[in-house]
Amino acid sequence: MAKLKDLAAIEDRLVAGHGMCIGCGIPLIFKVILRATEDPLIIANATGCLEVCTTIFPRTSWNVTWVHSAFENAASTISGIEVMYKALKKKGRIPKDKRFKFLGVGGDGGTYDIGLQALSGAVERGHDIVYVCYDNNVYANTGGQRSSATPIGASATTSPAGTQSPGKIQRRKDLTKVLVAHNIPYVAQASPHRWQDLYNKAKKAFEVEGPAFLNVLCLCPTEWKYDESLGIRLAHMAVDTCVWPLYEVENGKYKINYKPKEKKPVLEWIKTQGRFRHLFKEKNAWVLEEFQKQVDQDWEELNKLESL
């Protein structure tokens, strides 16, 4: 098992000086994930907070080779790099013993929405890549628009709460299951507050041959509208309420990595977040009930899948 002390001794691949908000979950996630392989790494990053905040020319926060080409195509861009690696290796233009790891990265917008097709195509083709989605439930970089990962009831600028609307009314997409349906070797859901679990999953993802997908819950104090001093506790609570279960699917076999001793009500997660504030009005009570129902259903189903 990885020790924090040992991880801390590894050189950072995403270094200080970036412009991400105080309390942002993105650096927490990537500081762990990027330590999970020692091989040279090439990252293709979709447009979004991580990309914009780390590479304002002429500065960069990346201590690893990194490329950005567009919003919806991190998966196809990293596929192209991986294919070229294979081609050059076969032709002997890259020495046999040189290894690289290929990582595609996108937010929920770049992954659940506009980049879903590219991701589906890339994993179906079986490229030896890892794709990480940092899911902050929102298009944060562009100021807080809804995505298909936005939970029911959340107010976003394109699904705002109003006198006639309780915020987003649709159920969120279960992208992790969509990836499981691609029958790829490794799919997992993780959260930065359980860094050891996240580290293990990233390590597996890098080690497995063929495509691997990690969906990681990402804190966003700016768009979730909470006091950043609450910090990582919001990640804890997302997992303890089973809004964001931690599990992995290895060659089709489900394993839940953490089961809360006492499953907390969804209310405990949303009550400190401004984006859900309007749900406490009486007329919106049904939304919270619906949210709870969906979480219960999903959790029950996940447990069933694990027992198969």
Next chain:
Amino acid sequence: MSKFVTLNGNQTIGEAARQIDPDVIAAYPITPSTAIVETIAKFKADGLISGEFVCPESEHSAMSLCIGAASAGGRVMTATASQGLALMWEMLYIAAGLRLPIVAAIANRSLSAPINIHGDHSDTMGARDSGWIQIYSENCQEAYDNFIQAFRIAEHLDVRTPVLVGLDGFIISHSMEVIQVEDDAEVKKFIGEYKSLYPLLDSKVKMTVGPIDFTDYYFEHKRNQLEGIENAPQVIEEVGKEFGKKFGREYGFFEGYRLDDAELCIVAMSSAAGTCKDAIDELRSEGKRVGLLKPRIFRPFPHQRISEALIKMKAVAVLDRSSSPGAFGAPLFTEIRSALYDYEERPKITNYVYGLGGRDIKIEHFKEVTDDLEKIAETGKVEKVYSYINLRE
């Protein structure tokens, strides 16, 4: 040894691709370029290509893959047409902005709506400001020759700019022609080794590629990007000459047909030029002093050379196989008219749009255009600057 083979335009590109054997080929099928992708897939399946072939889930991803692969550090190609090129649009600019020498074969086809699968130049003309070099081919032989030269041009260290090679959908992509295919080894020698610049797959250097520019750098970077396309003319010329020396077919920026003593000139690109040459032979036998100027390179536009060739004409008709709704003329015409502006004495000039959605253009149509040109030369007046050929109105 070079040999004569009967191939259609798509197979011709496939054959050139097999000889060049790029490190990565990523392409998605669409009529009329599908057979390029299929030919390559079969070559790969039969072990005749050593590079990797990927068939992604869309053209957007095909171009994204090309961008990833080219920035990784190797030779890359794709092929598409019409809606496929339109779907790539976002990524075309990025390929050019990142100075990636990707080569694309485009079986030129109209754009929807209405959906139509036949040949015109709407697709590549829509991409004319994307930063790609554009080369157009009259027939299968030219498509083959242009495609080979495209790699040399794109990959030249002074250029490092993507190149597309157009061949007219169906009219060329699906026409059988006896073409001279050069020896595999000679083609490979002509292309040479790929030199990668700043490859991502360099384990010694950690690079950030494609960062965000704000108002303080974007403009300079866009200006820098232009250097590649500005350096292209010299390279295009050298490569065209070298190709001629080696394989016996020399290429320049345009081809003139019976132009030297002409007073009237028709400007037409791609397959229509072939028909136009026949029309000119007939018109010449009737004593009409008409010639053809067939642009080969559309981007960078060879404005000076074309102007110099046209300046002594009495009247010029520019034929466009695409339109530019709301503009003062179609793309080729606006380029040429603008290029002529700097000359005090310049020919009268008129524009025709023809062949949209694959509509035929025949010898009789070139004769009608010549009649118009004669009238313009006689009266010194252009009655209609913009008209259509073979259109029911």
